[in-house]
Amino acid sequence: MRFLKRIAAAAGIVMAGALPSAAQTLTVWHDLGDNGLKWFEAMSAEFAKQRPGVTVKSLSYPTDQWFGRVISALNTDSAPDLIYNNYERVIRIQDQTGKVSDLKPVLGKVTDKAFLTDDDLKVATYKDRQIIIPIQRVQMGFGVRKSWLDKVGETFPETWEDAKRVAGKFRDNDPDGNGKADTFGFALEAAKPRDLIHILDLFSFGTGLRHTLIDPAGNITIDEPRHAAVLEEFLKTYTSYKFVAPDTINHSFTEMYQVIEGGRGGMFRVGDWNVKKWDGEKVLNGDFVVGKWPKFAADETNYVVIGGMRGIAIPENAPNKALAQDFAQFMLSKAAQQASLDNIGAAVRGDLDVAALSPRSQYFAKAEAPLIAYDFPEAVHPFYPELEAAFHKKLLSGIAKPPADWKPFIAETAREMRELAAKLKAK
Amino acid sequence: MTTTLETVWHNRIFYLFVLPFAVLTILFGVWPIVLSIMVSFTASATALRPNPTYVGFANYAAIFADPAFLASLLRTFLYTAVAVVVNIGFAFGMAVLIDSPLLRRGGLLLRLALFLPVVTPDVAGYVVWRWLYDRSFGAINALFDTVGLPAFAGLTTGPTAMISLLIAELWHHAGFYMLIFHANLAIRDRALEEAAHVDGATAWQRWRYVILPQLKPAFIINTVYALIQFLKTFTVVVVMTKGGPNEATNFVSYYAYQLFDQGRYGEATAMASVLFLIVIGVSLTIYRLGDREAAR
Numbered sequence: 001m002r003f004l005k006r007i008a009a010a011a012g013i014v015m016a017g018a019l020p021s022a023a024q025t026l027t028v029w030h031d032l033g034d035n036g037l038k039w040f041e042a043m044s045a046e047f048a049k050q051r052p053g054v055t056v057k058s059l060s061y062p063t064d065q066w067f068g069r070v071i072s073a074l075n076t077d078s079a080p081d082l083i084y085n086n087y088e089r090v091i092r093i094q095d096q097t098g099k100v101s102d103l104k105p106v107l108g109k110v111t112d113k114a115f116l117t118d119d120d121l122k123v124a125t126y127k128d129r130q131i132i133i134p135i136q137r138v139q140m141g142f143g144v145r146k147s148w149l150d151k152v153g154e155t156f157p158e159t160w161e162d163a164k165r166v167a168g169k170f171r172d173n174d175p176d177g178n179g180k181a182d183t184f185g186f187a188l189e190a191a192k193p194r195d196l197i198h199i200l201d202l203f204s205f206g207t208g209l210r211h212t213l214i215d216p217a218g219n220i221t222i223d224e225p226r227h228a229a230v231l232e233e234f235l236k237t238y239t240s241y242k243f244v245a246p247d248t249i250n251h252s253f254t255e256m257y258q259v260i261e262g263g264r265g266g267m268f269r270v271g272d273w274n275v276k277k278w279d280g281e282k283v284l285n286g287d288f289v290v291g292k293w294p295k296f297a298a299d300e301t302n303y304v305v306i307g308g309m310r311g312i313a314i315p316e317n318a319p320n321k322a323l324a325q326d327f328a329q330f331m332l333s334k335a336a337q338q339a340s341l342d343n344i345g346a347a348v349r350g351d352l353d354v355a356a357l358s359p360r361s362q363y364f365a366k367a368e369a370p371l372i373a374y375d376f377p378e379a380v381h382p383f384y385p386e387l388e389a390a391f392h393k394k395l396l397s398g399i400a401k402p403p404a405d406w407k408p409f410i411a412e413t414a415r416e417m418r419e420l421a422a423k424l425k426a427k
Numbered sequence: 428m429t430t431t432l433e434t435v436w437h438n439r440i441f442y443l444f445v446l447p448f449a450v451l452t453i454l455f456g457v458w459p460i461v462l463s464i465m466v467s468f469t470a471s472a473t474a475l476r477p478n479p480t481y482v483g484f485a486n487y488a489a490i491f492a493d494p495a496f497l498a499s500l501l502r503t504f505l506y507t508a509v510a511v512v513v514n515i516g517f518a519f520g521m522a523v524l525i526d527s528p529l530l531r532r533g534g535l536l537l538r539l540a541l542f543l544p545v546v547t548p549d550v551a552g553y554v555v556w557r558w559l560y561d562r563s564f565g566a567i568n569a570l571f572d573t574v575g576l577p578a579f580a581g582l583t584t585g586p587t588a589m590i591s592l593l594i595a596e597l598w599h600h601a602g603f604y605m606l607i608f609h610a611n612l613a614i615r616d617r618a619l620e621e622a623a624h625v626d627g628a629t630a631w632q633r634w635r636y637v638i639l640p641q642l643k644p645a646f647i648i649n650t651v652y653a654l655i656q657f658l659k660t661f662t663v664v665v666v667m668t669k670g671g672p673n674e675a676t677n678f679v680s681y682y683a684y685q686l687f688d689q690g691r692y693g694e695a696t697a698m699a700s701v702l703f704l705i706v707i708g709v710s711l712t713i714y715r716l717g718d719r720e721a722a723r
Contacts, residue, residue: 071475092690096475182564191669192685246562249672250582264563385689393495393674400585400673 024051026320026327028058028312029073030084031066032344035276039343046335047327056327058084067092074099079315081324086138087309088378091126095382099316102129106314106325110332115349119373123309126379132311133328135337136346139364139371140202141290141304143270145263148175148183149289156291158302160207160233163267163294167243170266185243187265189256190399193385193392198307200395202269204230205305205372206293213391213417216380220421222391223414230296232406235395239402249399260284271307272346272364279358290363292370303372304364310346341365383424390420460703467696474692486697495674496682496698503678503702507657510593514653515646518601522608538609542602549599553666556595557582560667582668585675592663592676599663600656604649611645612638647717651710658706 030036040058048054059080061069066085073079074097083093083100094100107113107130120134144156144166152169154162167185169175175183189195197212204212207230211221221227237243245251245259259265261283270278270290278284292302312328314321330336337349345361354365363369377384394413403409435442467486469479490496521541525534544552559566560581568578580587615638623633661680664670670677670685677685683698 075475075477095472095690098476184563191671193689246583247560247581250588250668252669386691389685389689396671396673400671400675 024054024323026054026056026082026324027080028056028082028084029066029070029080030058030060031063032084033060035343036060036084039339042339042343043331043336046333046339047330050330051323051326054323054327063089071096074315074317077317079317079319081314081318081320082328083313083315084135085310085313087123087126087132087134087311087376090131090311090313091378093313094126094129094131097315100129100131101314101316101318101321102131103133103314103325103328104130106328107133110329113332115351116332117373119306120309120348123373123376123379124311132309132313133332134309134311134348135331136310136340136344137272137306137348138308138310138346139272139304139367140307141270141363141369142202142206142293143268143288143290145170145175145266145284145287146289147287148266151175151177156289157267157294158292159298160294160296164241164243167237167241167267171243175266176263182264184245184259184265185241185267186237187256187259187268188238188244188248189251189253190238190249190396191252191255193389195252195256196392196395197388199269200231200234201307201374202293202305203234203296205307205374206303207296208300208303208372211375211377214377214381214384214387214421216375216377218381218421218425220414220417222417223411226297228407228410231410233296235398235402235406235409238399249396270360272361273344275358275361275364276345279360286358286360288360290360301370304367304369306371306373308374309376381421381425383421383427386424387417387421391417463696464700464703466692467700469693471691471693474696482693486693487701490694490697490701493694495677496679498674499677499679499682500701502676503658503660503680506589506593506660506676506678507654510596510657510660511650511653513593514597514601514604514657515649517597518604518649519608521601521605522612525605525609526612538605541605544599545602545606547599549662550666552599553595553663556591556598557667560591583672585672588668588672588675592660592667595667596657596660596663600653604653607649608642608645611642615641643717647713651713654709654713655706658702658709 028040030040032039037058037060040056044054044056044058047056063085067089070079070083070093074093079099083090090100103124116134120137121130124130124132124134142157148170149155149166152166152173152175154166154169157163157166164185170183170185172181174181188199190199201212204227209221209227209230212227213220213222215221222231238248245264247255251259256265256268260268261278270288275290278288279286292304295302312331314324314328318324331340332348334349334351337347338352341347341352341354342356345357345364347365350367352365354362357365381387391413394416398406398409398413466474466479468481468483470482470485473479521537524530525538530537558564560579562568562578562581562583565581567581571577571579581591582588619637619641620633623637628636659680660678661684664676664678664681665684668676670681679698679702683695683702686692686695686698
């Protein structure tokens, strides 16, 4: 009996010691991989200076698994304290669970937040709820192989006409000097809806258009003259211009990266998160210039595109909700944002130390080029993914069997999209 | 009832050993299927909530009104029919070749060459095939170019993409079917062939009337297995074409996956359920037909 009492007492002591520290651990689920783990580790150390005894533990899942785990955890009251991902993914979580907190009051208490723009806050809002606190702007610029430009005697393309001329030379003039005709003007993608439309988004927004397919009022925009001009050139890039690898119709992100990193595509999208890897000796070794997207008309402006927003969200049923809210506020602090820039290559603050970054990373970090935000139609039109999938199908049919004249094709596509949007809206 | 209970009690040790596996099968095999079918009757936006909204057959009505799904279903049937015939035919031919006394020396090597792809991870194999077909740097077009043949469009046009997938899948699966045929050939009763030979049957007659009937079990197993395999074609599409070009290889499994990716869980699981019913129906029909033939 005495022995049992001793065991019980020892267990009590152990439990007493363990319980408080367990209550001070915040769990975050994200999909940022190793860089994300390092980032949250760095933030945890900084946060512990303000809140001694608090540890932030982050777990990274592949994106598909992240969805499944978060949805089931929120629906079964076994949620983590915080979830971190792109805004459109958090929208899907909210649609499936209805358990993502409204963070308006949490952000309201942050005093140092002037760096957040109206666009930042707009994208963080879904059905009148602020579902994320914006933490990292996703910037995407236009990249060109520097050594190839030198080889063909060109400079960074400013206009679409420049880009076409450079693309032709990259395809025909053996810019990598290996004696083979194995290079292409652009490295693009087309296979999945988000692949093709994402690239069209970049070309459209990069030249100053405000919507790719649909505006916030629900009007289809693709046959408006400026939009139609960009769309026609975009489709020709995949077809008659022969600027991309013939297999591009089946290329998704992985294959597009293979073309870029394998040294076969001369012009490509550069995301702020790509730079760290592509600066690496065994990848592009920094042999690329980042700049604004080409403009399609002389009176337009070139832009770098803000193509997304990553942010922190808190489940309604988070086990340590108050502490999670404190940490979410802390993620906008200079220390946390510096850790974000150093580990992920993106942030929302503009007052961070960028001296240690490469010129290409600095290009994004300083945000000196004109920035234009993607219009985030998912946040306005819940049916957008379905509409986008249909738009993708239609464009792919054109790429697979290019018409002699793209103008009637674009007009027909616009009509079909209008009909579908009306149908989906009525659902 | 009493008799059943008595039988169970009499075989209690057997049932005791079977129980854990039965529980595991129900838990990880049957229950997910039941759940998936349940999701197919819910509104997508509420599908994964604890109290989803049930919409009856609305998702089934929606998919059968979707021309893309019907096209995908037709495409899946067409691909399956061709793939089953090609795979079974090729595997049978190879098994006969290996069984031949003429190939006593190279038999092991050929068997290895045919079976190795079966144990190769499918994703790795299909990635290599994708590279082989690549129009700008693939080995197939390099070879065609060297011998002066016109370029093969590979994965970039609809018809050639179908053929390309078929070849890649043949490479991956045929070895397994070949092994089943080979095993059946090895255990056949050779005395029957000798008797037929003595009775004056020609080589063709011996094959047609003595050997082939003995291979019926292998044909049934292989056909059912191949039908299930090709009706569910998925990995090769994910790796090589992503349903393209222009939907040409968008089979039902991949189409359902695409909808799942868009959060359209109700319609996606309705498609999966339809495919499941087709697979079950086709498999049972073939087994029934096989049994009926055997009973004659």
